[in-house]
Amino acid sequence: MTIVTLTSDWNKGDFYLGALAGRLASVSPEINLVHIANSIPSFDVLHETFVLRNSYSHFPANTIHLLGVMCEPTPEHPMVIVFANNHYFIGINDGRFSQLFETPPSMAFTINCDEPFSTFMAPALFAKGVKTILENTFEQTTTACDLKRESVARVVYDENTIVGKVVYIDSFGNAITNIEKGIFDKVHRARSFTIFVQGPHLKIKKISRSYDQNNPGELLALFNSLGKLEIALNLSSLAQLEGITLASEVRIKFNNE
Numbered sequence: 001m002t003i004v005t006l007t008s009d010w011n012k013g014d015f016y017l018g019a020l021a022g023r024l025a026s027v028s029p030e031i032n033l034v035h036i037a038n039s040i041p042s043f044d045v046l047h048e049t050f051v052l053r054n055s056y057s058h059f060p061a062n063t064i065h066l067l068g069v070m071c072e073p074t075p076e077h078p079m080v081i082v083f084a085n086n087h088y089f090i091g092i093n094d095g096r097f098s099q100l101f102e103t104p105p106s107m108a109f110t111i112n113c114d115e116p117f118s119t120f121m122a123p124a125l126f127a128k129g130v131k132t133i134l135e136n137t138f139e140q141t142t143t144a145c146d147l148k149r150e151s152v153a154r155v156v157y158d159e160n161t162i163v164g165k166v167v168y169i170d171s172f173g174n175a176i177t178n179i180e181k182g183i184f185d186k187v188h189r190a191r192s193f194t195i196f197v198q199g200p201h202l203k204i205k206k207i208s209r210s211y212d213q214n215n216p217g218e219l220l221a222l223f224n225s226l227g228k229l230e231i232a233l234n235l236s237s238l239a240q241l242e243g244i245t246l247a248s249e250v251r252i253k254f255n256n257e
Contacts, residue, residue: 001030001031001032002028002030002031002032002064002130002134003031003032003034003059003060003063003064004024004031004032004033004034004063004064004065004066004130005033005034005035005036005052005055005056005059005063005064005065005066006020006033006034006035006036006038006066006068007036007037007038007040007048007051007052007055007065007066007067007068007069008037008038008040008048008066008067008068008069008071009038009039009040009041009042009043009044009048009068009069010038010068011038011039012038016120016122016123017035017038019120019123020033020066020068020122020123020126020127021033022123023123023124023126023127024126024127024130026127027127027130027131027134028131028134031130034059036051036052036055036065037051038068040069043069043070044069045069045070045094045096045099046099046167046246047069047168048067048068048069048096049067049096049099049100050099050167050168052065052067052100053099053100053101054226056085056087056089057085057087059087061086061087062086062087062088063087063088064087064088064089064090064129064130064133065087065088065089065090066090066091066126067089067090067091067092067096067100068122068126070092070094071091071092071122071126072092072119072120072121072122073092073113073121073122073125077092077093077094077148078092078093078110078111078113078145079091079092079093079110079111079113079122079125079126079129080092080093080108080109080110080111080145080147081108081109081111081129081132081133081138081142082097082104082105082108082109082147083105084101084104084105085101088133090111090125090126090129090130093108093110093145093147093148094148094150095148095149095150096150097147097148098148098149098150098151098152099150099152104147104149105147106146106147107144107145107146107147108144108145108146108147109132109138109142109143109144109145110142110143110144110145111125111128111129111132111141111142112141112142112143113125128141153165153167153178153247154178155178155179155180155183157183157186157187158187159187160187160253160254160256161187161251161252161253161254162179162183162184162187162251162252163249163250163251163252164177164178164179164229164249164250164251165177165178165246165247165248165249165250166231166244166245166246166247166248166250167246168246169239169244169245169246172232172237173232173233173236173237173238173239173240173241174230174231174232174238174239175197175230175231175232175238175239175244175248175250176224176226176228176229176230177228177229177230177231177250178228179228179229179250179252180227180228180229181223181227181228181229182227184207184223184229184252187252187254188254189254191254191255191256192205192254192255192257193205193252193253193254193255194252194253194255195221195229195231195250195251195252196250196251196252196253197219197231197242197244197248197250198242198243198244198248198249198250199249202219202242204219204220204221204231206221207221207222207223208220208221208222209222210222211232211234211235212234214234215234216234216235216236217233217234217235217236218233218234219231219232219233219238220232220233220234229250231244231250
């Protein structure tokens with residue numbers, strides 16, 4: 001059995017999922033299509049890559065992952081196959097793979113498009129990509145190409161300060177940042193600190209081990225299961241109540257006294 005995953009903004013009520021499932025079943029009835037998420041906010045590629053980046057490694061090696069947000073190809077941004085970390089990925093070559101991998105591979109394979117042009121070509125190209133992988137027909141159906149890169153916002157830090165940003169807001173309104181525990185521990189050095197969230201007014205002066213160490217509605221910070229600094233309101237939505245959005249700045253200032 002071949003596992004193929006889909007991460008997309010295709011609503012369950014749309015026909016897109018059925019069209020893709022039919023195309024894949026025509027390639028092989030042994031394909032098991034797994035929906036990682038089909039409720040990604042419309043056109044939100046950053047949300048898509050965050051979810052997939054933190055999901056794909058839990059699947060068996062050689063799983064095929066389809067990136068279904070803004071997945072219609074153009075001459076400038078064709079659909080490609082990428083092999084990285086013992087997994088296959090099929091998506092648009094528009095720079096999004098820079099968000100998906102810490103170190104993206106340099107090479108990809110453009111899926112040669114011999115289908116008549118339409119406004120919904122993704123299912124046919126996804127299926128062709130999967131068939132190419134299963135039958136190992138890269139020489140016949142793809143063309144090697146460079147994988148496009150885009151700049152990725154990195155954490156900035158010195159001996160007294162760490163500056164990061166919110167990169168994901170989960171369904172509970174918790175804000176996950178790009179600040180990793182390793183960086184925090186490196187700068188911390190057992191000093192007191194203040195975490196400033198989106199300006200000087202929201203402040204946190206401790207790292208919690210879990211949510212239940214805090215009262216309902218209390219602002220808290222913890223390192224989550226991904227090793228990322230997470231900001232939350234216990235039993236409430238931080239994003240809704242405090243207006244936290246993607247790219248909101250999170251600054252940690254360490255004291256020298």
